[in-house]
Amino acid sequence: MLSVVDHFPVLIIAISLLSAFTILIAGWRNKKSCWFISFATILVQLVMAVLILNHVLSVGTIHYWLGGWAPPWGIEYVIDAFNAYVLVIVLFICLLTAIYAKRSMEREQPRKIVTFYVVFQLLVTGLCGIIVTGDLFNLYVFLEIASLAAYALIAVAGGRALKASYNYVIMGSIGACFYLLGVGFLYAVTGSLNMADLSHLLPPLYGNKVVQAAFVFFVVGLSIKMALFPLHIWQPDAYAYAPSAVTVIIAAAMSKVSIYAFIRVLFSVFTTEFIQIYVPIDTAISWIAAIAIIVGSVIAIMQTNLKRMLAYSSVSQVGYIVLGVGLFSTHWGLTGALIHILNHAITKGCLFMVAGAIIYRAGLWNIRDFEGLSKKMPYTCAAFTLAALSMIGVPPTVGFITKLCLLLASLEAVEYAFVVVILASTLLNLVYFWRVIERMYFVKEERENKIKKDEAPVSMVIPALILGSLCVIVGLLWLAGAATPLLPIVKQAVNTLLETGVGAAP
Amino acid sequence: MTEGLIVSSYIPLFAILCPATAAILILLSGKRPNVRESWTIIASILQFSLIASMIPTILDEKVVECLIFRQTMFKGIAFGFKVDAFGLIFALTASFLWILVSFYSIGYMRSLREHAQTRYYFCFAIAIFGAIGVAMSANLLTMYIFFEILTVSTYPLVIHDQSKEALSAGHKYFAYLLTAGVFLLFAIMMTYYLTGTTDFTGGGIKALAELGPAYKWTLIILFFCFLLGFMKAAWMPFHSWLPTAMIAPTPVSALLHAVAVVKAGVFGIVRIVCYIYGVDLMTSLGLGIALACIAGFTMIVANLFAIAQDNLKRRLAYSTINQLSYIILGAALLTQDGIRGAMMHIPFHGFMKITLFLCAGAIMVATGKKNISEMAGIGKTMPVTMLAFTITTFGMCGIPPVVGFISKWYLCMGSYEAFLQISPVMITFLFVLLIASLLDVVYFFPIIHTAFFKTPEGEAEEVEVKEAPLFMLIPLSITAIFSVVFLLDYILGLNIISMYIYELVRVAIGNVNPEWAMP
Known part of the structure; x- marks a missing residue:
């Protein structure tokens, strides 16, 4: 029996896409309605996503055949625990970003409000599409929708952002081409684009060089999209020069979606067997990730611009997730990666929101100028501190949980080098995050005058504070293990990914 | 800890929530200093009563358990509290002294008109939250969480002054203690990986002892990782953060850097020795002697350093380093009396050293003097303070009738026992103990001499008594x-309050090795 929830996968995309055009039309008449429409849409999407997650956990994987065409000929939307989990995270971040964007964009780009929300909504559509689809080519389409929207959103800021956006266009397009080549190769060999179908068709063909080449194309293409070292060069500029709200959604939500696609292709189209035997890439990507963790942190230490520092920190954090993926053979590795998808979304979202709020209210982006900021913007700084502690991995924040999982995974895999990397990165993170906290709270202001409290707008501070407090709350929820629904979701997702691939036929 | 009855109770949770709640209330009432300080005092008294209420249960040889998460995300690790006799000793000490230091802080901070007092009281409460959490943790992972909270929350206290010097002291503080945290985390996860549990078990984790000879070097390296993780115990050569941290306000140095933080370090080491590795495994791996060597080295060298210090707080800091190693040495002896001495020295040294620091703070508030060379004749202007100072100095040197004598006595007995039971080499540590005590005299007595028998140059014979405020003097x-009463209690058998400590130590020793349970 089909329940209403079974239709949600397509609805989530459809209303989002419709809403984008509605915003365009509504914006002609009334600029102020844009924000509201976007916010309301994302709220509805989030509710749907939560219902989907609930449905997936209680009933099972959702399969939706687009237009009633049965796969592998038609496009199929498949949602298992992993999709649903990422979908909720991404939409939650999008919702908070929408709230945050209202005041932020009014200040930064007052004349481009309408276009901003149209493109923003398109980006959300693209992100959701990537997550729900069970079709490789459809994924490419949504990937391009999201990427094009992101290029445009970054360029909204003008000036240096144009160059950053241009860099991103070049790199992103190369990534997308690689991905498309991979899809083409697989189609040439198997004649199918459906992920579940491919995972059944491919095993006999694992020795085929075309299949192996396709796999490498996928990995490289998606690595560019998720800014895995050393393919991250587009990312720091893009993060640093984009409008504040855009940085939040790209860094917190979009990077997670690229990682989602990466994991999905690795484990649902291909299998662990293929990765371990035919193209033994797990060791390679673990090492690349380990280097990313260290190099990202080291470069972050050298930055003086807060947003650039956070951008390089993201390079290092993506390394954490990929390291977890690389250590999938231990179970704790992939679990850690999935856990960190949520953790990093919360933490980085909060940090970039704070960076934006500081620019909004104080006009500061250089860390050296942050002296006494805690008196001027106490709540913003409090949110920053919570998220920064989480980045360092102070218990019981979310960062600590990730560290525990990855440590355990490295120990089980008997890879002591990674143990050292994870532990060393704690100290590196400490160096560059504590520097900021110290400036905000402890360094004496040279101008000895009364600093008045002058907080950023409530609609910008509240989302940051929500994410900041979630850093601790979610940390405790993870720690509570099976007592809360979080860990079982991830466990179920990991089991599906590692054992059965994309859920069996309906 | 496994044997004996387990009593489920929410008391540990309530006890630990006292400082946490207080911290929030302190932040909220930052603008009204009197309300703010009363939160601290209410919380400290409430916490001490809650912790003290567990004494009868523990003396009944039961364990109070309060697991918040029965099973965390890691199979076999719970998150929660399990109060045994040893944990209770530390918790009692820290929470009782918090009451006194709360009063003292009021006098100190207001006399000196310190800035950022809300932040100070907030962080202080969080630090106590961490310390009590460490004391009551059921397993290593829980302990680690509170351990890190303790480290991070004390940072703003160390750099309270916010001068350049203070900030660089803060960097040093973090560089040492968070690096230590990294080692500790590794060691904990390694233990979990090897055994599937991190619970504190009296006599050691069985699975660890059963790993077999193939794991000998793993276990030895693991032990040193633990030891590095407990850098808070300030053993040499990783001690230099402690004298540097003395730049903090005196109540912080008193409670945190003489009791809570550093004792959390030695507490951890004793936990590892007695409740993770276990005495038998320690002996068979030869780790006892290695640890004793580190401790012995620290005792002697720290005392030599102390002699050279002119700043009173720094001299006390080196004395703390030395005394902490007494505790480590006691545990390292792996004998009944050695461990008993170590456990006793935790509260006793706490009471004595806090007095010394409080005196140093009182002198600073009343006269503004920080260096010993300036303190000529101070015994006449501040008789009560210097009397308290002198009494506890005697205790530090192990001279009766102050309580330091008892713990040192047991430590000496312990080293003799080790000489008989473990190896003839262990007799060396008896001499180390005696020499270290002698050196204690060498650097403490000149202070007394300067204070009472030297007259300041160019000043009249008539001196006015000018003590610190009562808020500071009374604590x-x-x-x-107390430092005296504890000893009199023991020797004369008066059975006043302090008898509980001896009883608790007896129960704790019984937990470590059932054969030692006999009174």
């Missing part, structure tokens, strides 16, 4: 009196 007198 330091109380701790000094």
Whole structure:
């Protein structure tokens, strides 16, 4: 029996896409309605996503055949625990970003409000599409929708952002081409684009060089999209020069979606067997990730611009997730990666929101100028501190949980080098995050005058504070293990990914 | 800890929530200093009563358990509290001294008109939250969480002054203690990986002892990782953060850097020795002697350093380093009396050293003097303070009738026992103990001499008595009196309050090795 929830996968995309055009039309008449429409849409999407997650956990994987065409000929939307989990995270971040964007964009780009929300909504559509689809080519389409929207959103800021956006266009397009080549190769060999179908068709063909080449194309293409070292060069500029709200959604939500696609292709189209035997890439990507963790942190230490520092920190954090993926053979590795998808979304979202709020209210982006900021913007700084502690991995924040999982995974895999990397990165993170906290709270202001409290707008501070407090709350929820629904979701997702691939036929 | 009855109770949770709640209330009432300080005092008294209410249960040889998450995300690790006799000793000490230091802080901070007092009281409460959490943790992972909270929350206290010097002291503080945290985390996860549990078990984790000879070097390296993780115990050569941290306000140095933080470090080491590795495994791996060597080295060298210090707080800091190693040495001896001495020295040294620091703070508030060379004749202007100072100094050197004598006595007995039971080499540590005590005299007595028998140059014979405010004077007198009462109690068998400590130590020793349970 089909329940209403079974239709949600397509609805989530459809209303989002419709809403984008509605915003365009509504914006002609009334600029102020844009924000509201976007916010309301994302709220509805989030509710749907939560219902989907609930449905997936209680009933099972959702399969939706687009237009009633049965796969592998038609496009199929498949949602298992992993999709649903990422979908909720991404939409939650999008919702908070929408709230945050209202005041932020009014200040930064007052004349481009309408276009901003149209493109923003398109980006959300693209992100959701990537997550729900069970079709490789459809994924490419949504990937391009999201990427094009992101290029445009970054360029909204003008000036240096144009160059950053241009860099991103070049790199992103190369990534997308690689991905498309991979899809083409697989189609040439198997004649199918459906992920579940491919995972059944491919095993006999694992020795085929075309299949192996396709796999490498996928990995490289998606690595560019998720800014895995050393393919991250587009990312720091893009993060640093984009409008504040855009940085939040790209860094917190979009990077997670690229990682989602990466994991999905690795484990649902291909299998662990293929990765371990035919193209033994797990060791390679673990090492690349380990280097990313260290190099990202080291470069972050050298930055003086807060947003650039956070951008390089993201390079290092993506390394954490990929390291977890690389250590999938231990179970704790992939679990850690999935856990960190949520953790990093919360933490980085909060940090970039704070960076934006500081620019909004104080006009500061250089860390050296942050002296006494805690008196001027106490709540913003409090949110920053919570998220920064989480980045360092102070218990019981979310960062600590990730560290525990990855440590355990490295120990089980008997890879002591990674143990050292994870532990060393704690100290590196400490160096560059504590520097900021110290400036905000402890360094004496040279101008000895009364600093008045002058907080950023409530609609910008509240989302940051929500994410900041979630850093601790979610940390405790993870720690509570099976007592809360979080860990079982991830466990179920990991089991599906590692054992059965994309859920069996309906 | 496994044997004996387990009593489920929410008391540990409530006890630990006291400082956490207080911290929030302090932040909220930052603009009204009197309300703010009363939160601290209410919380400290409430916490001490809650912790003290567990004494009868523990003396009944039961364990109070309060697991918040029965099973965390890691199979076999719970998150929660399990109070045994040893944990209770530390918790009692820290929470009782918090009451006194709360009063003292009021006098100190207001006399000196310190800035950022809300932040100070907030962080202080969080630090106590961490310390009590460490004391009551059921397993290593829980302990680690509170351990890190303790480290991070004390940072703003260390750099309270916010001068360049203070900030660089803060960097050093973090560089040492968070690096230590990294080692500790590794060691904990390694233990979990090897055994599937991190629970504190009296006599050691069985699975660890059963790993077999193939794991000998793994276990030895693991032990040193633990030891590095407990850098808070300030063993040499990783001690230099402690004298540097003395730049903090005196109540912080007193409670945190003489009791809570550093004791959390030695507490951890004793936990590892007695409740993770276990005495038998320690002996068979030869780790006892290695640890004793580190401790012995620290005791002697720290005392030599102390002699050279002119700043009173720094001299006390080196004395703390030395005394902490007494505790480590006691545990390292792996004998009944050695461990008993170590466990006793935790509260006793706490009471004595806090008195010394409180005196140093009182001198600073009353006269503004920080260096010993300036303190000529101070015994006449501040008689009560210096009397308390002198009494506890005697205790530090192990001279009766102050309580330091008892713990040192047991430590000496312990080293003799080790000489008989473990190896003839262990007799060396008896001499190390005696020499270290002698050196204690060498650097403490000149202070007394300067204070009482030297007259300041160019000043009249008539001196006015000018003591610190009562808020400061009373707490330091109380701790000094306690340092004496503890001993009299023991020797004369008066059975006043302090008898509980001896009883608790007896129960704790029984937990470590059932054969030692006999009184």
